[in-house]
Amino acid sequence: MSTWQRRSKDELAARVARDIPEGAIVNLGIGQPTRVANFIPAEREVILHSENGILGMGLAPAPGEEDYDLINAGKQPVTLKAGGAFFHHADSFAMMRGGHLDICVLGAFQVSTTGDLANWSTGEPGSIPAVGGAMDLAVGARQTWVMMDLLTKQGVSKIVSACSYPLTGLQCVSRIYTEVATLECTPDGLHLIDAVEGLSIEALQGMVGQPIQVAAP
Amino acid sequence: MINKIAASVSDALAGIPDGATVLIGGFGTAGIPNELIEGLIEQGARELTVVNNNAGNGYTGLAALLKANRVRKIICSFPRQADSHVFDALYRAGQIELELVPQGNLAERLRAAGAGIGAFFTPTGYGTAMALHADGTPKETRCIDGRQHVLEYPLRGDVALIKAECGDRWGNLVYRKAARNFGPVMAMAAQRTVASVHEVVELGAMDPEAIVTPGIFVNQVVRIAPQATLGGGFHATPREATP
Numbered sequence: 096m097s098t099w100q101r102r103s104k105d106e107l108a109a110r111v112a113r114d115i116p117e118g119a120i121v122n123l124g125i126g127q128p129t130r131v132a133n134f135i136p137a138e139r140e141v142i143l144h145s146e147n148g149i150l151g152m153g154l155a156p157a158p159g160e161e162d163y164d165l166i167n168a169g170k171q172p173v174t175l176k177a178g179g180a181f182f183h184h185a186d187s188f189a190m191m192r193g194g195h196l197d198i199c200v201l202g203a204f205q206v207s208t209t210g211d212l213a214n215w216s217t218g219e220p221g222s223i224p225a226v227g228g229a230m231d232l233a234v235g236a237r238q239t240w241v242m243m244d245l246l247t248k249q250g251v252s253k254i255v256s257a258c259s260y261p262l263t264g265l266q267c268v269s270r271i272y273t274e275v276a277t278l279e280c281t282p283d284g285l286h287l288i289d290a291v292e293g294l295s296i297e298a299l300q301g302m303v304g305q306p307i308q309v310a311a312p
Numbered sequence: 313m314i315n316k317i318a319a320s321v322s323d324a325l326a327g328i329p330d331g332a333t334v335l336i337g338g339f340g341t342a343g344i345p346n347e348l349i350e351g352l353i354e355q356g357a358r359e360l361t362v363v364n365n366n367a368g369n370g371y372t373g374l375a376a377l378l379k380a381n382r383v384r385k386i387i388c389s390f391p392r393q394a395d396s397h398v399f400d401a402l403y404r405a406g407q408i409e410l411e412l413v414p415q416g417n418l419a420e421r422l423r424a425a426g427a428g429i430g431a432f433f434t435p436t437g438y439g440t441a442m443a444l445h446a447d448g449t450p451k452e453t454r455c456i457d458g459r460q461h462v463l464e465y466p467l468r469g470d471v472a473l474i475k476a477e478c479g480d481r482w483g484n485l486v487y488r489k490a491a492r493n494f495g496p497v498m499a500m501a502a503q504r505t506v507a508s509v510h511e512v513v514e515l516g517a518m519d520p521e522a523i524v525t526p527g528i529f530v531n532q533v534v535r536i537a538p539q540a541t542l543g544g545g546f547h548a549t550p551r552e553a554t555p
Contacts, residue, residue, distance in 0.1 A: 183419075
């Protein structure tokens with residue numbers, strides 16, 4: 096039996112960052128995707144967008160340098176790079192809806208093999224729904240990537256044939272980055288981009304629970 | 313002489329009626345007009361519909377307005393937060409109505425109201441619960457250039473309460489950093505817009521090329537000392553000279 100290791104949170108963030116090209120304008124969603132910013136090489140010029148009206152967002156400020164008027168979508172203090180700009184919310188979302196944003200990276204509860212996304216509500220009775228900018232990002236960015244753990248805490252695959260949780264958008268996800276593999280969502284299902292070393296396609300398919308085509312789409 | 317500078321918060325908020333729809337700017341700690349919200353609590357209007365991105369944090373500002381039972385309905389994109397205790401309790405007790413709106417639709421519905429747009433089609437929310445009316449019936453949809461869209465209507469306010477950095481007596485405004493957020497579109501979308509600013513300057517002192525909200529969208533400007541608005545647990549960096 097071959098041995099393999101899961102990507103750590105940082106390794107997963109670095110894996111996503113590797114695919115972000117020079118010059119891209121990128122929105123990193125709240126939570127795990129925020130970590131990707133730490134792994135974009137300094138020499139690669141990437142412009143980060145935050146939906147509360149920032150282009151050219153920088154990393155977190157040094158302690159004591161926080162500014163209550165300069166926060167990201169997760170309401171954490173950030174910095175602005177030289178060349179950065181501020182704008183109002185309607186312009187910010189026009190950047191998504193108008194197709195100006197190259198990539199957004201979002202977390203997910205479930206993704207279907209054809210790229211349907213569920214990431215805003217588990218639909219539990221009594222839970223308070225909150226959608227934020229997820230629906231606008233998911234359908235607005237030119238490419239929507241999901242970054243998530245493949246399995247739930249109960250060990251169930253979050254990649255499904257059809258989402259059972261409330262939908263965020265239809266056929267909007269092009270790639271799924273997980274701790275064990277990177278997969279492409281296409282109209283005819285999943286295609287393998289890469290898997291961690293030593294993990295066989297059979298073992299991966301067993302974990303995902305969905306057919307995965309190995310040839311490039 | 314046109315003079316939109318109000319002497320006090322209570323002057324600026326006088327006459328807001330019960331049942332008004334109040335647009336409140338801000339996102340997280342940035343751009344929340346806390347002093348105007350406190351003024352609205354004192355002013356006493358009830359049965360309000362409030363539009364904000366969130367539904368209040370902690371126990372001050374919007375959360376205090378909710379706690380005072382002044383709000384009948386809230387229209388927002390993200391009510392559930394780690395410290396949205398007041399809203400959570402009211403919602404679970406069935407004491408407040410919630411209209412959940414994707415954040416981009418919220419901004420665009422406000423912009424549409426301000427721009428006199430009758431309605432607009434957007435791909436956001438197609439095929440999701442956001443493509444349904446509150447009663448569960450589907451919203452109108454249309455396939456445009458091969459892509460499915462949902463029809464969304466403007467969101468008008470009777471009053472907008474926003475926070476800017478600097479204003480003049482014509483109501484021209486500039487904002488500070490990401491505190492701009494919903495301010496400009498809310499100013500457009502309301503019958504009456506009240507802006508708090510940290511600094512009031514003479515006409516002509518602001519660079520006309522850099523004015524973000526022209527005074528046509530603003531009815532009253534009230535000055536609030538900057539130190540009073542340091543909220544959210546962050547330290548302020550030294551303030552640069554305002555244009």
